[in-house]
Amino acid sequence: MTDALYMDDAYLQKWDAKVVSVNDDKYIILDQTAFYPKGGGQPCDEGIIRRGEDMFKVVYVGKFSGKISHEVEKAGLKVGDSVSCELDWERRYKYMRYHTASHLLSNILYRKANAKITGNQIELDKTRMDFSMNDYSPEKLSAFVDEANEIIKKNLPITIDYMSREEVIGKPELARLAIGLPKNVNRFRIVKIGELDEQVDAGTHIKTLIEIGQIELIKTVNKGKDNRRMYFVIKNIK
Numbered sequence: 001m002t003d004a005l006y007m008d009d010a011y012l013q014k015w016d017a018k019v020v021s022v023n024d025d026k027y028i029i030l031d032q033t034a035f036y037p038k039g040g041g042q043p044c045d046e047g048i049i050r051r052g053e054d055m056f057k058v059v060y061v062g063k064f065s066g067k068i069s070h071e072v073e074k075a076g077l078k079v080g081d082s083v084s085c086e087l088d089w090e091r092r093y094k095y096m097r098y099h100t101a102s103h104l105l106s107n108i109l110y111r112k113a114n115a116k117i118t119g120n121q122i123e124l125d126k127t128r129m130d131f132s133m134n135d136y137s138p139e140k141l142s143a144f145v146d147e148a149n150e151i152i153k154k155n156l157p158i159t160i161d162y163m164s165r166e167e168v169i170g171k172p173e174l175a176r177l178a179i180g181l182p183k184n185v186n187r188f189r190i191v192k193i194g195e196l197d198e199q200v201d202a203g204t205h206i207k208t209l210i211e212i213g214q215i216e217l218i219k220t221v222n223k224g225k226d227n228r229r230m231y232f233v234i235k236n237i238k
C-alpha cells in the first residue's frame with residue numbers, strides 16, 4: 001500500500017520515494033506519494049518525478065483498486081529506483097482553496113436550506129456545485145455566498161481527524177453528499193472547519209479559511225428541485 005502523504009499534510013510539496021511498480025513503462029506506483037489522485041470532485045495533481053538528472057513529468061494520477069498510479073510522460077523509471085518528487089504547487093494550492101470553499105458553501109446550504117450536494121467539480125478557473133433545494137432563488141444563493149465571505153473573515157482553522165463508521169453514522173450532517181457513505185470502509189477521515197463544519201472527505205484542504213480569499217458567485221442554473229447548480233470563483237482579497 002502506498003503511503004498517501006497528502007492525507008495528513010496537504011502542504012507537502014517535495015518528498016523522496018521508491019518506485020515499487022511500473023506498468024507499460026508509464027504507470028508508476030511509489031512507496032509514498034503526495035500526488036493527489038483524481039476523486040471527490042478534485043482533479044489530480046501534476047508535477048515531476050526526478051531520478052538524478054532525469055525528469056519524468058507526471059501528467060495524470062488516479063486511484064485504481066486502491067492503488068495510487070502516476071502516469072509519466074516518458075519511459076525509463078524502474079522498480080527500486082530512488083526518486084524525488086515535486087508537485088505543481090500553484091495548481092494544487094488553487095484546488096485546496098476551492099475545495100475548502102466548497103465545504104464552507106455546502107455547510108451554509110445545508111444549515112440554511114437543508115440542501116444536499118449531488119455533485120461538484122473543482123477546476124482551476126471555477127468550481128461547480130450541484131444540489132437539491134426546495135425553496136430556491138438566485139438571490140438566496142447570493143446571500144449564502146455573502147455569508148460565506150463573512151465567515152472567511154473569522155479565519156477558522158481547518159483540521160483533520162479520524163472517526164469510526166459508528167461515529168459517522170451517529171452524525172448524519174457529516175456526510176452531506178446525497179450518495180451516502182462508501183461501503184467496506186471503517187475508518188473515515190474528517191475535515192473540520194473550526195467548530196462550524198465536519199465532513200467525511202479525502203481531499204486536500206488549506207489550513208485557515210482566510211486563504212480562500214473571497215468567493216464570488218458567477219452563475220446559477222435551475223433544472224428542478226433536485227438539480228440546482230451554482231458556479232463560483234475565488235479571488236484574492238484586495
Ligand SMILES: [Zn+2]
Nearest residue numbers: 040099201203
Ligand atoms: Zn470535500
